[in-house]
Amino acid sequence: MPSGSSIALIEVRNVSRSFGPVRALRDVSLEFHSGEVHGLVGANGAGKSTLLNILSGAITATSGSILVDGRETAIERPR
Numbered sequence: 001m002p003s004g005s006s007i008a009l010i011e012v013r014n015v016s017r018s019f020g021p022v023r024a025l026r027d028v029s030l031e032f033h034s035g036e037v038h039g040l041v042g043a044n045g046a047g048k049s050t051l052l053n054i055l056s057g058a059i060t061a062t063s064g065s066i067l068v069d070g071r072e073t074a075i076e077r078p079r
Contacts, residue, residue: 007070008033010055015064017050024050027064 008031017025025047032038040048053059055066057075065072 006033008067009069011067011070012051012055013065013067015051015054015061015066017047017054017059018062025054025061 010030010032012028012030015025015028016023028047028051030038040051042048050059054061055075057077057079060076066075067073
């Protein structure tokens with residue numbers, strides 16, 4: 001967490017996702033604070049869409065946690 005800032009609006013802690021033997025994400029951790037702008041970039045197959053699908057609830061993480069306003073949250077569906 002950046003010094004002097006509040007709790008992250010959204011925090012991703014050690015999120016991993018596997019599809020059978022294929023590891024799409026491995027221990028991804030990010031924090032999103034109010035007023036920040038982020039870009040998610042990487043090569044094809046780097047896991048960008050997988051991470052966004054987890055954050056949207058379209059798929060679930062194999063492991064790790066997501067916190068919203070400091071509270072662990074299960075995002076179970078896009079709605």
